Amino acid sequence: MAFIGILTETMTNVLFPTLMEEFHIGTAVVQWLTTGYLLVVSIVAPLSSYLNHRFTLKASFIVAIALCIAGLLTAALAVNFPMLMVARILQGAGTGIALPLMFNIILEQSPRSRLGLLMGVGNMVCAIAPALGPTVGGVGVAAIGWRWMFAILIPFLVIAGVIGAVTIRQPRPTERVHFSWAQLALLMVGFVAFVFALDRFGASITALTSSEPNASGVLALAVVLLIVSVAALVWFAMASKRSRDPLIHMGVLHSVPFRWHLLAYVMLEGVTIGFGYLIPNLAQLGFGSTTTVAGLLILPGALLGAVLAPVGGALLDHFGPMRPILSTMALAIVGIVLMLLMVRLTASVWMICVSYIAYMIGFSMAYPDTMTAGMGAVRTAMQPDGNAMFSTFQQLAGAVGTTVMSICLGVAQSGRNLETDKAAFEAATQRGGRAGMIVLLVVLICAFLANVRAFAIRRAR
Template sequence: MEAKQIYTEEKPEYNAKAIMFVLLLGSFIALFNETILNVAFPKLMTEMHITATTAQWLTTGYVLVVGILVPVTAFLIHTFTTKQLFLSAMIIFLIGTLCAVFSNTFTALLISRIIQALGTGMLIPIMMNSALVVTPPEKRGSIMGLCVCIITLGPALGPTVSGLLLQHFSWHSLFMLLIPILLICIIGGYIYLENISVITKPKIDYLSILLSTIGFAGIIYSVSSVGTSSLLSTAAIFVIGLIALIFFGKRQLSLKQPILEIRSFKHPVFAIGTLLIILMQMFNFSINVILPLLLQNGLNTSSFTSAMAILPPILLGCVLTPFVGKIYDKIGGNIIIPLGFAVACIFTFVLSHISPSTPISTITLIYCAIMIGISMSMSTSQTTALSELSGKNQADGVAIVNTAMQIAGALGSALFVGIMTAYQNIYLKNINDASASTNQVNAIYTGFNHSITIAALLIGIGFILSLILSKKNRARSNKN
């Protein structure tokens, strides 16, 4: 039975600027909240008596829940009005934030983060879908560029702003900061938002949601447990997650209204482009987790210093992204994407060889060079991937890319923190005086160097794939 469409034929006029301002602000604060605790990890580890692997679940758990919710957003957009969805999301986000303000244990704080994620998981797809609807075709490039900038800038600024606050206040203040902004979003959404989607009341497949939850959660948890749990249990959980994702994929192919339209992966350019996004996002998200850990625990710097060390690369990336987009419009991605991966790979490898004697300024400069490569490859890979799809399939492509980015962030954080912790523990086991401060610092750097080396290898794989992508792009252009 076909779903009943409930909408008028006459296209209404929207206050596009007001709608997009509210949605962009709400999405920014949600993404900003993803990484707001990163530089607070050392303090939380001391105060709550937890390890770095445990602490990173405050970020990984948040991103994981968001990633699980993103595929469901397509169903929600066609079931509820835009205003209903946005206000519900922001109110749940506000409740989770209030709970975080009054949390004093790791369990309470993790539950608060999960509540926040339940509210914010739908915001990014709503923002991007709304941008395509309310913006005329000749201006979509600019508004989508702004959306990508928000997606990049939000999580990147989280550690910087929180580092500044932690100089003078407790970590509870990080969540107090969000409350007035959330209230502005709720009031603005109530006043300005209108329904801009086609409500069809589709049927949701609960088994798909269950399989995707088990699959993503199993893989992320198993990767995050590297070095802290037994190899057998970690492998078993990983296999369970992988099997669940395989069944999830098969079920999507059999459904008339799948939760996630994975047939888009039949297009080689889209499939490779999405894989490039995953590889780069894994590192892009994770570097802002493990670098503050290195600076504060390895060099004994303050949260303010670690925040200032990563601020220049973040601002550089924000400035470069629109500029790179203009270059992409003129010459395409055949050259700029491989070049971006090459630059990122080379300087990530350089970063993997730093030592306790390396000045913080040098680390910042290396990170700036890495960010140049990321800026050249991230948004351009996304644009190339989505351009392969027809108009009717682009909404599914957006959902897949958003899901991939969220899961990649969670997977990368779990993977690189897990590797860092594992090699740190191995180093301490193989020396006589593990409690000596010098050995503790050397252990942290050993873990960091191995983690970043793995990141460089993954980005190197991305470089090879980007060359294949360019070749397929040229073949497609010749056919056209």
């Protein structure tokens, strides 16, 4: 269920040109199918700690599977963009329950000696599904059409639902805990305002480069939204500290290594989701590739990552977290540097594929180990809250990554038209793609330094 939920995050990215033509919408509107989905997941995921204490694991699972199936069915039957957007919201709510539920089961019921390996398997879902999404979407839309791409996933969810209903067990009794609607509202306002602020900042940059008269107004709106976001999140943190039953116990952030590992994990997710948006769109709009080719570019790296994600966990079990994480992150950095060298007018789009393989090998092993290292820095009683933190900011990072990459391409393409001047539009898209890769490289280096900082503190203690 978690795999299919995350798969549809980036599968939809490849469908954007098709959906834009069918529903007569622009890039700025269609990207909300992914950004809005990730936003819903990031809002629902913080409820995982409450759901983990209040309801049985099986009850949460059944609700999640029902939401995911309803979302896929609505998407398959969608006759307009608003209906498709509702479908994505339903899917996001189901995935927001499923992701932390999967990790809670692993953390609570795994043998300690195998925790790294099993967390690697769990994180393999989070790492590989978004990477496979463009491939599935690109090949599928050419073969069977976008509606069937959603419909064909429903039987797999039905099978997963039956297996889960039969096998999921409850290792502890449930508790009666208070649910704070006010805290949820503050979290929603904070996250939604933040993503909209990023979107408006991008629109203001585009307006400024095009000398549009409303540029200052758009920029002012972005600043106001950012202030609202910060105020709401600060208020949420203060309310959580005062509450007896907060949505997320902020005490989990008292662990300094946990904070740095969380930051690194979030940035790693943002980079990979950003690539899931950037590479397919760069291939189609910058190199003139078909949807099938755009999807296949990501397939080799995704498959290698699927194999190596549990290997990273096994290395952590054997050597500890520091050496496996830092060495594999260094490889991911090299992969992005190589990719930057391949984005030029005379290059083949398949050279990006080779560089992406190097990135995915490093990312797929570093990503699960970073979460495992972070969860190892908190007390067992606080692990559901730590898991909620990871799941929440992981999805928010995905929404931010998609929005920032959309801004990079949109600003570069501003003032150019694909139909009237294809060569200039493709050259501009390539410049935007290169700018996006530079942004992702800087973020990945910051993630590397965050993990270095976490390990330095742990060793000092």
